[in-house]
Amino acid sequence: MTECNQALTIEHAGMVMAWANTDNGLMQSTFNTERQLRTKVPPIPAPSFELAIAGIPYGHSPALISGLTRLPEAMKLISYSADAEKLFMAYKHEALGLKVETEMRFVPGSAVIRQSTVVTNEGSSPVVLTHLSSMCVQGIASDGALPWYDKRKVRVHYCRQTWNGEGQWRSGDLEELGLYPTSGHPSAAAVHFSSVGSWSTGKLLPMAVLEDLETGKAWYWQIETSANWHMEIGHRGSWSEDSGAIFIHADGADERFGGWSKELLPGESCRAVPAAFGCVDGSFADAIRELTAYRRYLTRELHGTLPPAPVVYNDYMNTLWGDPSRDKLAPLIAAAAAAGCEYFCIDAGWFGDLGSSWASGLGDWLPSRNRFGDEGLEALLASIRHTGMKPGLWLELEVCGEDAALAAKPDEWFIRRYGIRAGGGPRWFLNFGHPDVCAYAHGVIDRLMRMGVRYIKNDYNLCIGTGDDTGGRAAADGLQQAMRDFYRFIDEVKCRHPELILENCASGGMRADYEALARFHLQSSSDQEDYRKYPSIIGGSLAAILPEQLGIWAYPYPLLHSELANPASIEEPGYLRTMEDGEQTIFNLVNGLCGSLYLSGHLHLADETNRGLIAEAVALYKKERAYISRSHPIWPLGFTRMNDEEGWASVGLVSPDRSRILLSVWRLGSGSEYRILPLERWRGRKATVNLLYPGEGYSVESSYSANTGQLTVRLPKPYQARLFDIRFEVLE
Structure with missing residues (x-):
């Protein structure tokens, strides 16, 4: 001064x-x-x-x-x-x-x-x-x-x-x-x-x-x-x-x-x-x-004694789509454990009975009576622990469906506007400024923790709107207070349960600000189910969210939502043959290796080649996640727009001293096999370039020129991806 x-x-x-x-x-x-x-x-x-x-x-x-x-x-x-x-x-x-x-x-x-x-x-x-x-x-x-x-x-x-x-x-x-x-x-x-x-x-x-x-x-x-x-x-x-x-x-x-x-x-x-x-x-x-x-x-004190950026498997995206059962989960649990996952999260539906629409019953958070066999959900969670993984569950803590028993609580338990509960149908919004609401929600989490849950994905699939005008205040002021009340509750949860990992989701990334992310360990990046569109989302999101907090779906063997009426399609010989070269799995895993690896997909259907690619990526991620947690992003090709299917995409994660880049390169639908990636800030510095993922049998051509600061990559087929390790000479 x-x-x-x-x-x-x-x-x-x-x-x-x-x-x-x-x-x-x-x-x-x-x-x-x-x-x-x-x-x-x-x-x-x-x-x-x-x-x-x-x-x-x-x-x-x-x-x-x-x-x-x-x-x-x-x-x-x-x-x-x-x-x-x-x-x-x-x-x-x-x-x-x-x-x-x-x-x-x-x-x-x-x-x-x-x-x-x-x-x-x-x-x-x-x-x-x-x-x-x-x-x-x-x-x-x-x-x-x-x-x-x-x-x-x-x-x-x-x-x-x-x-x-x-x-x-x-x-x-x-x-x-x-x-x-x-x-x-x-x-x-x-x-x-x-x-x-x-x-x-x-x-x-x-x-x-x-x-x-x-x-x-x-x-x-x-x-x-x-x-x-x-x-x-x-x-x-x-x-x-x-x-x-x-x-x-x-x-x-x-x-x-x-x-x-x-x-x-x-x-x-x-x-x-x-x-x-x-x-x-x-x-x-x-x-x-x-x-x-x-x-x-x-976020320097966010994780406490918890390991940052764990490998999570979640059964929702392109997999069970909110319809879990013991029989459906058993092969997924085994495959996720074999791949090296550390947490297994059962997503939506675990609380609703088979054959019923569970959406309007949100808020009670009681295990389904008929999805998990005679021994119930708690036994299934124990089976996850026996594989070496820690179990997780999906919640929408902030809402209550109109068919839930919780809906009978007084109106003071809810966010209100014009004297009426905000929302409706499957989602009224709870008022975490009310001590009884906080006590109720703490009771839910305490009970799940006693069942062995160590991971909660908190989703948020509807917007409150303009806020809460209870007491004649401006609704916008009530909204601001409602958010502060909820995050104060989350702070209390973390103090009560320091071993619990909390994921923030709002239909993907619809509430990914740093009032939330100063408290949640992980942020869902998107609900995007097409792996080919994900590089656009990854690149842009890395400018707003720490890579170690950015949960990126990687879903080999996906069952798209449009194919739900024919779930057996992913087991048909014709489909399985399309997966044999491993390129779709590689593309998916390169996506996930750009941030916090978040697996889904029917891993149990993978053949030997694809199982190896999945396990290789998980092992590599565990090796590199400490590096990812120190890196910052760059975009050699700029940002890729969502519907640019004719181009290429690239994202790099750079070390603090700029001596190393983990560089992801995607060829989208481009008709060209070659792409020059400018790395102008490293111009004049010699470098070694190695293909980091995938390994043996998947080599591609690449050439780096220190004179121009450019890396040339050849990917011979559309929708291929590779992860490169670039190490520059250290300047005296």
């Missing part, structure tokens, strides 16, 4: 954040990687938060922009302190009695700052908050010769999501995304990304990267909430002079984006959802490297 002419500069991990001295005290002005920053035009300092209350004009263009509220400009700095770990600042609006405190923590080992913001009503009258930001950072991409709006300067990277189609990154310049100057007045335009409801990653990821193509720098951020969120890129300009710069803003509390508001009585406080942000010299990949390091710091 340095002070010069009563200004403040904070430096951390190559980042430089500056505050200017104003009549109201220190206000944040620039955020860059250069200490001696030359800006094209002077920035406009402002506090690192935005705030609005009912009855006070919002600010500039309130219908269009969130990041230009009026109240912060009238607040004065009353105290601040800084050390090597954090910066604390407190601002106050004397007339209204509102105090805002921000704490920026400098994350060790990464170019990331994590901000928390709290507003307190120190006045004598209630106030109604209508906006509270999680972060607002000024002075973005303010250096260089090009004006901020030039199409050649700024590129914004963001990620679209949908069911079965997660991780679809896109990019655009500011103008095409919605931010551009229109006159001599400050711009009323902005780039907006937002989500409403508890499927926080159902449409977009709550993160973005802004790249300055002119100066070779990148800014990045993520907001950590499973409730509503909103991100904005705008321009803070002047009415009277040529000044201003781009700002980035994020919040989980905005009346205009989700209907949030909250009354604060005198003495009460409100805490914003946290956000993390940073900047780095480099590009998108460098930004993700820093966010990956930050996420590891955030």
